[in-house]
Amino acid sequence: MTPSSLPIRPIVDDEWSALGRLLDLAFHETHRPDEWEQFRAVAELDRTLCAFDGDRIVSSSGAYTMELTVPGAIVPAAGVTIVTVHPAYRRRGLLNAMMDRQLADLRDHGEAVAMLWASEARIYGRYGYAVACEQAAVDVARTEAGLVPDAPDTGRLDLELADPTEARDELAAVYDRMRPTRPGYVSRDDGQWFDALFDPEQRRGGSTPLQALLVRDGGTATGYALYRVKPEWDPAGPNGQLELRELQATDAAAYVACWRFLSGLDLTARVSARKMPVDAPLLYLLADHRRARVQRTDALWVRLVRVGEALAQRRYAAPVDLVLDVADGRCPWNAGRWRLAGDETGATCEPTGEAADVRVDTTVLASAYLGDGALAAYAVAGRASESTPGALRRLAAAMSWDPKPWCVHSF
Numbered sequence: 001m002t003p004s005s006l007p008i009r010p011i012v013d014d015e016w017s018a019l020g021r022l023l024d025l026a027f028h029e030t031h032r033p034d035e036w037e038q039f040r041a042v043a044e045l046d047r048t049l050c051a052f053d054g055d056r057i058v059s060s061s062g063a064y065t066m067e068l069t070v071p072g073a074i075v076p077a078a079g080v081t082i083v084t085v086h087p088a089y090r091r092r093g094l095l096n097a098m099m100d101r102q103l104a105d106l107r108d109h110g111e112a113v114a115m116l117w118a119s120e121a122r123i124y125g126r127y128g129y130a131v132a133c134e135q136a137a138v139d140v141a142r143t144e145a146g147l148v149p150d151a152p153d154t155g156r157l158d159l160e161l162a163d164p165t166e167a168r169d170e171l172a173a174v175y176d177r178m179r180p181t182r183p184g185y186v187s188r189d190d191g192q193w194f195d196a197l198f199d200p201e202q203r204r205g206g207s208t209p210l211q212a213l214l215v216r217d218g219g220t221a222t223g224y225a226l227y228r229v230k231p232e233w234d235p236a237g238p239n240g241q242l243e244l245r246e247l248q249a250t251d252a253a254a255y256v257a258c259w260r261f262l263s264g265l266d267l268t269a270r271v272s273a274r275k276m277p278v279d280a281p282l283l284y285l286l287a288d289h290r291r292a293r294v295q296r297t298d299a300l301w302v303r304l305v306r307v308g309e310a311l312a313q314r315r316y317a318a319p320v321d322l323v324l325d326v327a328d329g330r331c332p333w334n335a336g337r338w339r340l341a342g343d344e345t346g347a348t349c350e351p352t353g354e355a356a357d358v359r360v361d362t363t364v365l366a367s368a369y370l371g372d373g374a375l376a377a378y379a380v381a382g383r384a385s386e387s388t389p390g391a392l393r394r395l396a397a398a399m400s401w402d403p404k405p406w407c408v409h410s411f
């Protein structure tokens with residue numbers, strides 16, 4: 001039997017530890033059996049899809065039942081995860097077989113949208129996924145960068161350091177208040193919070209355990225930062241690096257209070273954050289922004305599983321009423337002409353026989369879905385075209401959104 005024709009099915013409970021061993025093998029990681037037991041609570045076994053060679057699990061994929069913030073709404077979304085093929089079975093079509101099966105399953109499930117974080121950028125475009133959300137890795141020389149003199153006063157706020165796991169309920173309250181404020185936020189249930197705060201020693205690379213800085217205003221948590229410090233000493237003195245994993249703040253004072261604390265920590269020279277929004281407020285708070293090095297990378301990838309429903313469930317920054325001729329090489333049920341009509345209050349997207357204004361691949365629509373404004377550049381790159389003059393510009397303006405999408409939670 002060729003690998004791509006091996007049977008694919010969800011795993012059952014007593015196959016979980018074997019799946020854990022495959023994940024460690026494929027991702028070059030090491031977890032203890034008890035850690036895999038803890039992760040059992042995060043998984044949705046009925047939404048795993050694994051290929052079996054006899055009794056042996058040789059590939060895996062899964063989906064979490066999650067919510068995604070899109071422009072103007074929060075919608076159900078499948079969080080695609082644990083995608084692997086056993087190293088001895090690679091490049092013989094197993095991923096193709098799993099992804100086609102998963103897309104068909106997702107079509108029949110409750111979500112019109114799927115999303116994932118990609119280990120490598122060249123894997124998922126062929127399945128209709130596109131980068132819908134970028135992130136900025138920011139590295140700040142903290143003392144040289146300083147703060148603008150008119151940064152808000154934060155004296156009234158209370159700051160406390162806490163164990164992240166013990167502070168989880170307060171972290172979750174802040175995170176949930178932030179979710180509607182920006183496209184790209186994903187829901188975190190108990191399992192996802194366990195994952196977000198999972199902090200085994202072997203992953204710290206010489207840094208301290210994760211710390212939670214909580215900011216409170218009148219007793220209510222209004223912001224937090226999750227960080228660790230990697231101590232380092234040079235002949236010239238302390239040269240530690242603060243690794244900021246996540247910063248959430250429901251108002252400007254909490255944001256500034258977090259940054260003031262982090263950038264003022266003794267024995268550190270730099271603050272580095274891998275997952276900041278591309279329009280991170282921090283960049284507008286520094287007295288010398290040249291002391292911040294910024295590198296953009298992809299963050300969340302999106303797939304429009306049912307394109308009409310997906311486009312109807314978000315809102316549009318400008319009124320739009322256009323016929324889109326959508327190409328979709330992987331999900332034929334999406335291909336064809338759709339009339340998209342919408343504005344800031346709602347939208348419809350229905351099949352139509354009318355003439356098309358715009359021709360576009362579903363991956364391009366997925367890339368523009370969270371509002372990052374990429375559609376205009378796709379048009380310049382020749383990956384979308386119009387038969388009605390000005391239609392692409394109107395579509396691009398309608399699909400853009402402010403603020404730009406951001407997703408800090410990988411899964």
Ligand SMILES: CC(C)(COP(=O)(O)OP(=O)(O)OC[C@H]1O[C@@H](n2cnc3c(N)ncnc32)[C@H](O)[C@@H]1OP(=O)(O)O)[C@@H](O)C(=O)NCCC(=O)NCCS
Pocket residue numbers: 026027082083084085086089090091092093094095096097117118119120122123
């Ligand atoms: C990524 C991975 C799942 C691919 O599995 P696979 O069995 O080799 O995939 P397939 O043989 O079905 O290949 C499907 C297609 O993707 C391409 N492809 C697969 N992995 C690729 C990669 N890393 N880079 C570029 N192309 C890749 C194949 O060439 C093939 O192209 P084709 O259909 O045009 O011929 C596997 O290499 C793996 O487990 N990697 C380590 C874990 C990982 O990174 N998982 C992804 C997590 S987001």
